[in-house]
Amino acid sequence: MKVLVIGGMGVIGGAITKAAASKGYDVYVLSRRNLSNEWISLGVNGISGNWLDDEFASKVVSGGYDVIVDTLVFDEKRLIKSMKMVDGHCKQYVYISTDSVYPHPAERLSEDNPISIKEIHWDYGIKKRQAELTLAKYGEGCGFEWTCIRPTITFGNSRIPVGFASKRGTYTLAQRIIDGRPIVRFDDSSTRHAVCHTSIFGEAVVGLFLSENSFGQSYHISDDYAYTYDEIFGAMEEILQSKGIYVNVPVSKVKRYSKALYEEMIYDKNPNFTLDNSKIKTVVPNLSYHVDIKKVMVSTLSELKKSSLVDEEYNYITDNLILEQALKIDNPKLSRQVNVYLDSLPCKYRDTLMRFRRKRQILNWLTPLRKCKRTLKNVLRPIRDAVK
Secondary structure, three states, X not given: OEEEEEOOOOHXXXXXXXXXXXXXXXXXXXXXXXXXXXXXXXXXXEEEOOOOOHXXXXXXXXXXXXXXXXXXXXXXXXXHHHHHHHOOOEEEEEEEOOHHHXXXXXXXXXXXXXXXXXHOOOHHHHHXXXXXXXXXXXXXXXXXXXXXXXXXXXXXXXXXXXXXOOOOXXXXXXXXXXXXXXXXXXXXXXXEEXXXXXXXXXXXXXXXXXXXXXXXXXXXEOOOOOOXXXXXXHHHHHHHOOOOOEEEXXXXXXXXXXXXXXXXXXXXXXXXXXXXXXXXXXXXXXXXXXXXXXXHHHHHHHHHHOOOOOOHHHHHHHHHHHHHHHHHOOOHHHHHHHHHHHHOOOHHHXXXXXXXXXXHHHHHHHHHHHHHHHHHHHHHHHHXXXXX
16 A cells, blocks of 8 residues: 655654554655654655645655545645645545544543534634535545544654643653652643544554545544543653652633643643544454553653753743742642742743743734734735736
8 A cells, every 4th residue: 555644754644654654555754854764764755845835746646645644734725735736646635633623621522523613712623623624525526535533632752641741852841850840730630631642543543544434534533541631640750750849820821921822721731521432443443542651651751851852942931830820829838849949040040031921921912913914914915916
């Protein structure tokens, strides 16, 4: 089977690439980056370039594929462009959407649950749902079958699966636990959220390849057990042999530092949210949909520790929030731990935190002006084109 994965080295695309390569499929990965030895050793073929370049993309698909997986569609416009590009060049087109199209909170949600775009409040989820609707509306008129995948929080060796974590590929969150530096949490400790390890996700998606039962269908994929964030942090503490210091902060406080992070928390990561895997199991039944969180986190943390990257933005947001919250902590022991930490911060670092805070405030003031500028450009573009 000949497979093209557009954006096939990230968490989602990489999981699919690995699973397809492990089955001996002829796998091609399209990315702006060159393949690393990890992918080359799996027998994966690399295609380096920009999928949004029509001339380049036309050459890529001209050879034809059995399956094309597209991880780079984030809105309806991009989907339409991809559909036109792959039409006639593959038997099956797999669109990667998101479980953010579902209402949150929810419990044991199935794909049959009605989805109202009016009830989606996160821009990311709205755009993904609009793309889903376009695919369903026009997909039948194309020369390929389509399948839609809605990933939940998916993690492997590059990501820690908690709500507010350091960026992918960084060990920063784990290092803070080891160093006794406080960790900010916005979630309710008892909240359960669907997660999925890449080993499950990749195998499940590849199991849908050229399956007639998957044509014209949408699927989500998650672990059969929905972990609480407490359980995930607990597994990390056992592996790191260090107890975390956790400071719960009202999620509204993060908005001044990152509106995008704020929206991700309130609309996706914080609410109680679990999924029912029954539908995917009817097509891919011979797969275990569960991993032991401690066992897989051993591998995750081991790999992340090799990284020299530090997520300074995560540190700056975390420490600014802790400075703001310090006087509001009711627990005497936690209050002492936090104040000991804050007293240890060098004056130079405190100045850095203040500059970061001011910069984010300025960016927040400028954001509405930038939106007005973009809107004005869109309004004037037809007039300008007509004059030309």
